[in-house]
Amino acid sequence: MSVSKQLMRIHIRNLLRILNPKERKIIRLRFGIEDGKQKSLSEIGAVFGLSKERVRQLETRALYKLKQCLNSQALNAYADMLL
Numbered sequence: 876m877s878v879s880k881q882l883m884r885i886h887i888r889n890l891l892r893i894l895n896p897k898e899r900k901i902i903r904l905r906f907g908i909e910d911g912k913q914k915s916l917s918e919i920g921a922v923f924g925l926s927k928e929r930v931r932q933l934e935t936r937a938l939y940k941l942k943q944c945l946n947s948q949a950l951n952a953y954a955d956m957l958l
Contacts, residue, residue: 894941898934898937902934916934
């Protein structure tokens, strides 16, 4: 693995700390950060006992928080990757 990929992973892990535990878990599952396998909204909903629409809302809120944090840290290159 390249140094740049390792640094990006470290940055992403640190960024995820701004989210509450449920949001963090949803993002990790949705983007395959847990096991390399991206989960659908329905699959994540089953884990939490939520509708896929509620999972989508939580995902949207979490991505917004991450983007705001990135913008405030002047890391706009990563922010573009979130949306």
